[in-house]
Amino acid sequence: MTKLTTVLDDRIWTLDRPVWFGGVRLRARTTVLRLDDGSLLLHSPAPPSDALAEQLRALGPVRILIVPNCFHHLGTPASAALFPDARVVGPASARARNKALKLDLDIGDARLNEVLPELETLPLAGVPFLDETVLYHRPTRTLLGADVVISACSQDHWTWRAAARITGCYERVRVPPDVRKTIADRSVVARSVRAMLERPAERLIVGHADVIETGWRERLAEAWRVEGVEL
Ligand SMILES: [Fe+2]
Numbered sequence: 389m390t391k392l393t394t395v396l397d398d399r400i401w402t403l404d405r406p407v408w409f410g411g412v413r414l415r416a417r418t419t420v421l422r423l424d425d426g427s428l429l430l431h432s433p434a435p436p437s438d439a440l441a442e443q444l445r446a447l448g449p450v451r452i453l454i455v456p457n458c459f460h461h462l463g464t465p466a467s468a469a470l471f472p473d474a475r476v477v478g479p480a481s482a483r484a485r486n487k488a489l490k491l492d493l494d495i496g497d498a499r500l501n502e503v504l505p506e507l508e509t510l511p512l513a514g515v516p517f518l519d520e521t522v523l524y525h526r527p528t529r530t531l532l533g534a535d536v537v538i539s540a541c542s543q544d545h546w547t548w549r550a551a552a553r554i555t556g557c558y559e560r561v562r563v564p565p566d567v568r569k570t571i572a573d574r575s576v577v578a579r580s581v582r583a584m585l586e587r588p589a590e591r592l593i594v595g596h597a598d599v600i601e602t603g604w605r606e607r608l609a610e611a612w613r614v615e616g617v618e619l
Pocket of ligand 1: 459460534535595596
């Protein structure tokens, strides 16, 4: 689990690492995106091993570190120390949970559009528990999220496969079980998810599932419909 996997030639790579969470072993993903200027954006940065740092240096300069919600911040302080020229973008709620995290720009700040004109930010409003913002990368037609949906498959550790069967996430794209109970406003969520569904994306990449390509739109919508969100 130290080698980057190519999702889209010379543009998108992923790295999955095992993470224990709530008694199950999930795969937690870092996505590497090559921006139009050739530099790299790291989404949900993993604690950078020597092997990962070497692969990233071979690809190009790391310019942006994205903390997509208030949970996916653990590897960012170490990544920021390793790549001091990178700007850290994330929500204030992550900063509140991790005092070592320093944000250069809030993910909701309109100035992000000047820094990253090729990206659109799509906040998942109505779920303050996550405080997640999904990114849409226009050049690669890719939606990048963290916990907006989750799924388990045969590649996963038995602990998560077993829990996923019970919670309906096995080989199905679903809202994460711990998020279901925390949906604050379903009509607000509906507007947010609709904005994602309207993007002409070819894939949805999230933190704990295989890359979702075929039928991503129907699968994302179904996951939220099951939770009573009208789409
Ligand atoms: Fe997560």
